[in-house]
Amino acid sequence: MQKKGVLFVFSGPSGVGKGTIKERLFKEFEGKIAFSVSATTREPREGEVDGKDYFFIDRQEFERRVENNEFLEYAEFAGNRYGTPRSYVTGLLNQGMDVLLEIDVQGALQVKERMPECVSIFILPPSFEVLEKRLRGRGTETEEKICVRLETACHELTYASSYDYQIVNGGTIEEAYAQLREIYLTCTKQN
Ligand code: 5GP
Numbered sequence: 001m002q003k004k005g006v007l008f009v010f011s012g013p014s015g016v017g018k019g020t021i022k023e024r025l026f027k028e029f030e031g032k033i034a035f036s037v038s039a040t041t042r043e044p045r046e047g048e049v050d051g052k053d054y055f056f057i058d059r060q061e062f063e064r065r066v067e068n069n070e071f072l073e074y075a076e077f078a079g080n081r082y083g084t085p086r087s088y089v090t091g092l093l094n095q096g097m098d099v100l101l102e103i104d105v106q107g108a109l110q111v112k113e114r115m116p117e118c119v120s121i122f123i124l125p126p127s128f129e130v131l132e133k134r135l136r137g138r139g140t141e142t143e144e145k146i147c148v149r150l151e152t153a154c155h156e157l158t159y160a161s162s163y164d165y166q167i168v169n170g171g172t173i174e175e176a177y178a179q180l181r182e183i184y185l186t187c188t189k190q191n
Contacts, residue, residue, distance in 0.1 A: 012123030013153030015135030126170030
């Protein structure tokens with residue numbers, strides 16, 4: 001029988017560097033681990049591609065998918081809706097592919113409850129000040145949206161200890177990635 005893939009749940013506040021660390025994993029383990037592209041009602045940021053970064057849909061379509069039970073989990077984050085496509089994720093896992101979900105804490109809690117065998121990883125900033133600086137430096141959000149994201153970050157950080165693993169992204173990307181790589185190798189070997 002085909003061995004099932006391992007589901008990884010990756011969370012951390014906006015601006016903590018999740019995207020960069022995660023990209024390294026996909027590059028090194030191409031063909032072994034896939035990224036689940038979520039649906040969102042948020043407007044695309046400059047450079048984001050529909051179907052690659054997110055499936056950008058409107059609220060009505062989002063609600064239709066909720067009604068149809070098409071999401072493994074979904075949540076409201078900083079005024080927008082986000083959801084993980086259920087059939088895509090379970091299909092890949094059944095084919096033996098590992099899958100990484102980059103989702104917020106509300107979504108991660110739902111997934112952990114439904115699929116307790118998943119491996120949850122939280123990325124922490126070295127301090128709140130560093131996070132604020134990174135988020136502002138990114139220049140992708142208005143001041144109002146940055147404030148909402150910082151408030152949300154404060155709340156999210158309180159959930160870090162409920163994850164299976166925590167990684168502090170405080171030094172170089174290489175250091176943070178080395179920890180993620182180790183977790184990935186350990187968890188996929190055990191399965
Ligand atoms: P952003 O707007 O910066 O792309 O994402 C905002 C937050 O939503 C991030 O914490 C991101 O991980 C989370 N997110 C992205 N996709 C999903 C999803 O499908 N479900 C949930 N619950 N959160 C998501």
